[in-house]
Amino acid sequence: MQVHIETEDAAAVCYLDGELDHHNAPSVREKIDEYAVGSTPKHIILDFGGVTFMDSSGIGLVMGRYKLLSAANCTLSVRNLSPHAYKVMRLAGLDALVTLQKRGEKGGKQYAKAEK
Amino acid sequence: MQVHIETEDAAAVCYLDGELDHHNAPSVREKIDEYAVGSTPKHIILDFGGVTFMDSSGIGLVMGRYKLLSAANCTLSVRNLSPHAYKVMRLAGLDALVTLQKRGEKGGKQYAKAEK
C-alpha cells in the first residue's frame, strides 16, 4: 500500500493506493501521523481513490486518525470512497463523525462537517 | 475459452480467446473440427491474439489439427502467438510443421509453409 501526501489549499491530502487491511494499515498510519505531527496541518483529507480493498482495518485507521487529529485541532475528511469502502465505513457509523464522500460525488471542500 | 471463426480471403481464421489448457481445449477442438468438416476451407489460421495462457494442451491441439487438416488437404498456420505460447510450441518442434507467427510480427499470408 502506497501513501503520498500533497497540500491542496489549506488541507493536506493523503492519497492511499492499494489494499487497506490489517497487514498494510500500520505503514499508512505511520505516514499520516508522522506528517500530522511534523506539519501540523489544519485539515487532512484521506483520498481513497486508489484503494482497491478495505476491511474493518480501514475503520480503525479512520477512527484512530479522527481521535488523534481532533485532539490536535485538525479536521479530517474522507473522499473518493468506492461503494464498497463507503458501505464498510457507514456500517461503523463513521459518517456521524467524518465527512464521507463517494467516488464521483461532487462537493467542494471536504472538511465541512468536522468544522461545524 | 471462446472461439469465433471468420473468413479472410481464402482462409478461415479461428480467433481463440482465454486460457488454453486441458480443461478448455476440447471445446476449441470441437468448434474447429466441426467448421473444418462442414465448410472444407483450404486454409485454416489459428489466431492466438486472445490467448492469455497455454500449456502443452495447446501443442496437442495444434498437432491434432495439423494431422486432421493435412489429411483433408487443408493447410494450417498459427499467428499472433504470445512470447510464452511461442516458446511452448517451439519446444514441441511445431515450427517444423506449421508456420508460427509471433505477436507484432509481420508476414502476409500465414499459410505459406504448409503450401510448400
Next chain:
Amino acid sequence: MQKPKNEVKLQLDSRSVNEGYARVAVSAFAAVLDPTVEEINDIRTAVSEAVTNCIVHAYRNGMGKIYIRVRLFDGGKIEVQIRDRGCGIADVQKAREPLFTTLGGDRSGLGFSVMESFCDRVRVRSELGKGTTVTLIKTVKGRDASREP
C-alpha cells in the same frame, strides 16, 4: 447435507502478509459462480476479517496455522470455513457484539459485525485453548440476473 459441487482446502501460516493471499485464494475459487463485483467484495471482506482475527487474536503470542475450506453448492451458495487452533474465545456472544474488542489500538471491534452484515449467515464455534471455527455462508445471485429465483 447438500453435496458441494467443488471444494478447496488451504492451510496458511498466520503471517499478516497472507491476509491478501487468503482473499485472492477464496475469491478466485468462487469466481466460477460469476458473482457481481459487490458480492465478491463482500466475500473478500468477510474472509479478511476472519483471517485477520486468527492472526491478531487466536495466535497473538506466536505463529500458527490457519485452515480455510471453501465449498461451492448449486444455486450460488458459497461456504467459507476459517479455522484456527489458537486461544479460543471465552464468550462468543459477547465477542460478536459490535465494538467489543479485547485489543486496543486500531482494532475497531467490528470484525464480526462486518462478517455478519456482508454474509447471509455467520457461525462461530470456539473452545478456550483449543481454537475457533468461523463459517461464512453467502448465496450469490451472480451477474447473470436470470439466476434469480
Next chain:
Amino acid sequence: MQKPKNEVKLQLDSRSVNEGYARVAVSAFAAVLDPTVEEINDIRTAVSEAVTNCIVHAYRNGMGKIYIRVRLFDGGKIEVQIRDRGCGIADVQKAREPLFTTLGGDRSGLGFSVMESFCDRVRVRSELGKGTTVTLIKTVKGRDASREP
C-alpha cells in the same frame, strides 16, 4: 534444509475446472517474489502440466484429491510440490522422455518436457498404486534486476 519464509498447502478435487484455479493459487502466492511476466508464465505452465497429469493420468478412473504445497525461500527460490494418490507411474524415466504418453488423443507426451524446460529442477517420485509426487523448483530473479547475483 533451508527454512521456507512462507508456505501454503492446498487440497483440490481432480476436476479439470481446477486446473485454472491451481495456476492462480500458486502464482498469486509467488507474487511476493515479484517475478517477471515470463517467470510467472513458466511457473503457471509447469503447475498446469503437473495438475493436469493428476487429473488425466493419476485419477483417470475417477475422482481423487490433488495436494499442492508451495514454499518460498530467500533468494527468490520457489518450490511447488504436486502430489496425488493415484495410479502411480511404472517407469518414471520412460515417462519423462519427450513424446512418451500412455494416452492417445490430443495428449502430446510433452508434459514433463515442458516442466523441465520451464523449471530449474523437476523431481518425480512415484509408486505404482500409491501415487506420484512431482516437485518443481525454480529461482526467479524478479523484476528488480538488482537481485541478480
